[in-house]
Amino acid sequence: MNSINPKLACDLKKFGTFDFSSCYNCGQCTAVCSITGPDASFPRMFIRYGMLGLTEEIISSKDIWLCYACGDCSETCPRQASPGDLMAALRRFSMAKYEPTGLSAMIYKSNWFSLVFTLALAVFLGFFLLTIKPDIPVSRWLFNFVPFQIIHDLGMIAFIFMGITAFTGLINMYRKINRKEKIKLRLKNTLLTVKQVIAEVFSMKRYRSCDDDKFSYWQSKNLLVKPWFLHFSIMLGFLGLLTATVLDFILKDPALKTWWPSRILGTVSGLFLIYGTIITLIYRIGKVTPAYSQTRMADWLFLIFLLLAGITGFWLELAVFTDAASTLNNLVLLVHTVLSMELVVLFAFSKFGHAFYRPLALFFHFYKNLEK
Template structure:
């Protein structure tokens, strides 16, 4: 309980287990019950039970449960906090947990990365071509390393926790089906639409994801800053614009706290959203400066962009909120395995 309160704002001891949250949720179904069971596990200190549950990832935080909770126990925020805790749990390096729990550790890491990038620039004499070449290679290898060393092992750990350790005995066929819906959910998050009144939010999020992925492909694999191809250049502007416009909107709603899910923001939420904004914005500026021939005089803007990208790629992607992109999509698949296992169990019982 104490540990969990480091991951979010919790009044979960207030819960008297009426089951309202589970029943009011549009995403719960037979065999997939949350959030009350998670609160129970938390109150009783059943760490293993929580660690092996896939349910927290299935919640899209529409806020219905928190709004209607008769005890103001805030179950929606609990699910958010458990997701943060699970992110730390899956991460074999332990850094995710450290960054969630200690803001100073996170800031120190950010400063170190920034110093590293500036030092690199210093070594290369701030020669624009050399630095930009280095930056491009860095991005490329960064993605490769983060995936192979951090993210893939962490996904395997998640699989171990939620399927093997949870003793989910699903038939083989369901694994193949699970891969199919993994792809759909990773890129569309269609499940959000099952929640009440969440269409606008889903559209915002969908466009942001599309913008982000587009920008990633265009800068890293299509070399936006180096290309002469007009189509790629325009596509870059569009995707960069999408990213910073929608992150800006998200920042406003977090500040105004109009939606239930925006009422409690952790420092890590702010880092995630501000860095995403900065990434889109600085990328946009860099390309703009190239096009109007100002970059050589204002090379600092590229340095800023590279610092932001490196902090993003080295810290926020592997150890932060970014991982929900993977965990959520895999969770949908794992939950389907769980359902298949349940059906199989019922069939054998009958």
């Protein structure tokens, strides 16, 4: 039985939605959404849940993750109730409920906390990295004040803690949604569904359909500036850079001639990442559509970190080409590694979380369709 939370609308505002009580239930938002349908009805239904205080209905729903935040619904809403922003806020709200530490809630609710925590973590990760190279002067100076082993062990604990938290969040989400969907896993259907999820994650066909929709601001624009392509660029760029880094690490010889395939992969991926993040930041600064008008501090930091990681990556590549060993290049290496580690460490607590929550929701969605 669902309990009613009379403060839900108030709580949701802290996660970045407007006053959706101005909604008069006309249904226009659901009508223009190219993704919603009889199998997944949103965003109007979630406005009702929000108004009625049905927290459990929200966090046990896979449907909030099927929305790609295109903002078409907000653009056409006659009451400026911003249903697209509500969907984004519901995803943040749900992420905060799934992960058990309460850190996501603090990061999403308070821009100041988000900023201070992220910067403090960056400093800590910087110190942790210095424990890997304990013989350089700055490390020796630091370890006069704080014992080497303490920083190193704390760093390892932080990584393990974040990993466990991300995994717990995923399990909690699975339990919540399955309480509603009640799927019974069968091998054949599971494999078929996993295939569908992978295809959707890498093609984001449904997101593309938002851009091409007749109500969309982007319909007549060039593909290269459409949100789908920008999201695709960022995802491709990040995954490519991660692969190139892992290859370099495994092969333990990032030398130019020997491992050129990972160099090419890194360069191309870096270009995709930088392009996607710069244009997205421009859209967010200019608030070009309602989808870009509400940006939380956590979202700004996420994009800025991605961009800086890409730029410092190119700097380092240039340094390798020119064989330039200098203090400045070492500093850039430190910044680049801290940024990359921070993105990984904050995986479960930042916008990045959608990279594993959304595929799980898609899994439920496709599995249910297959069983019909």
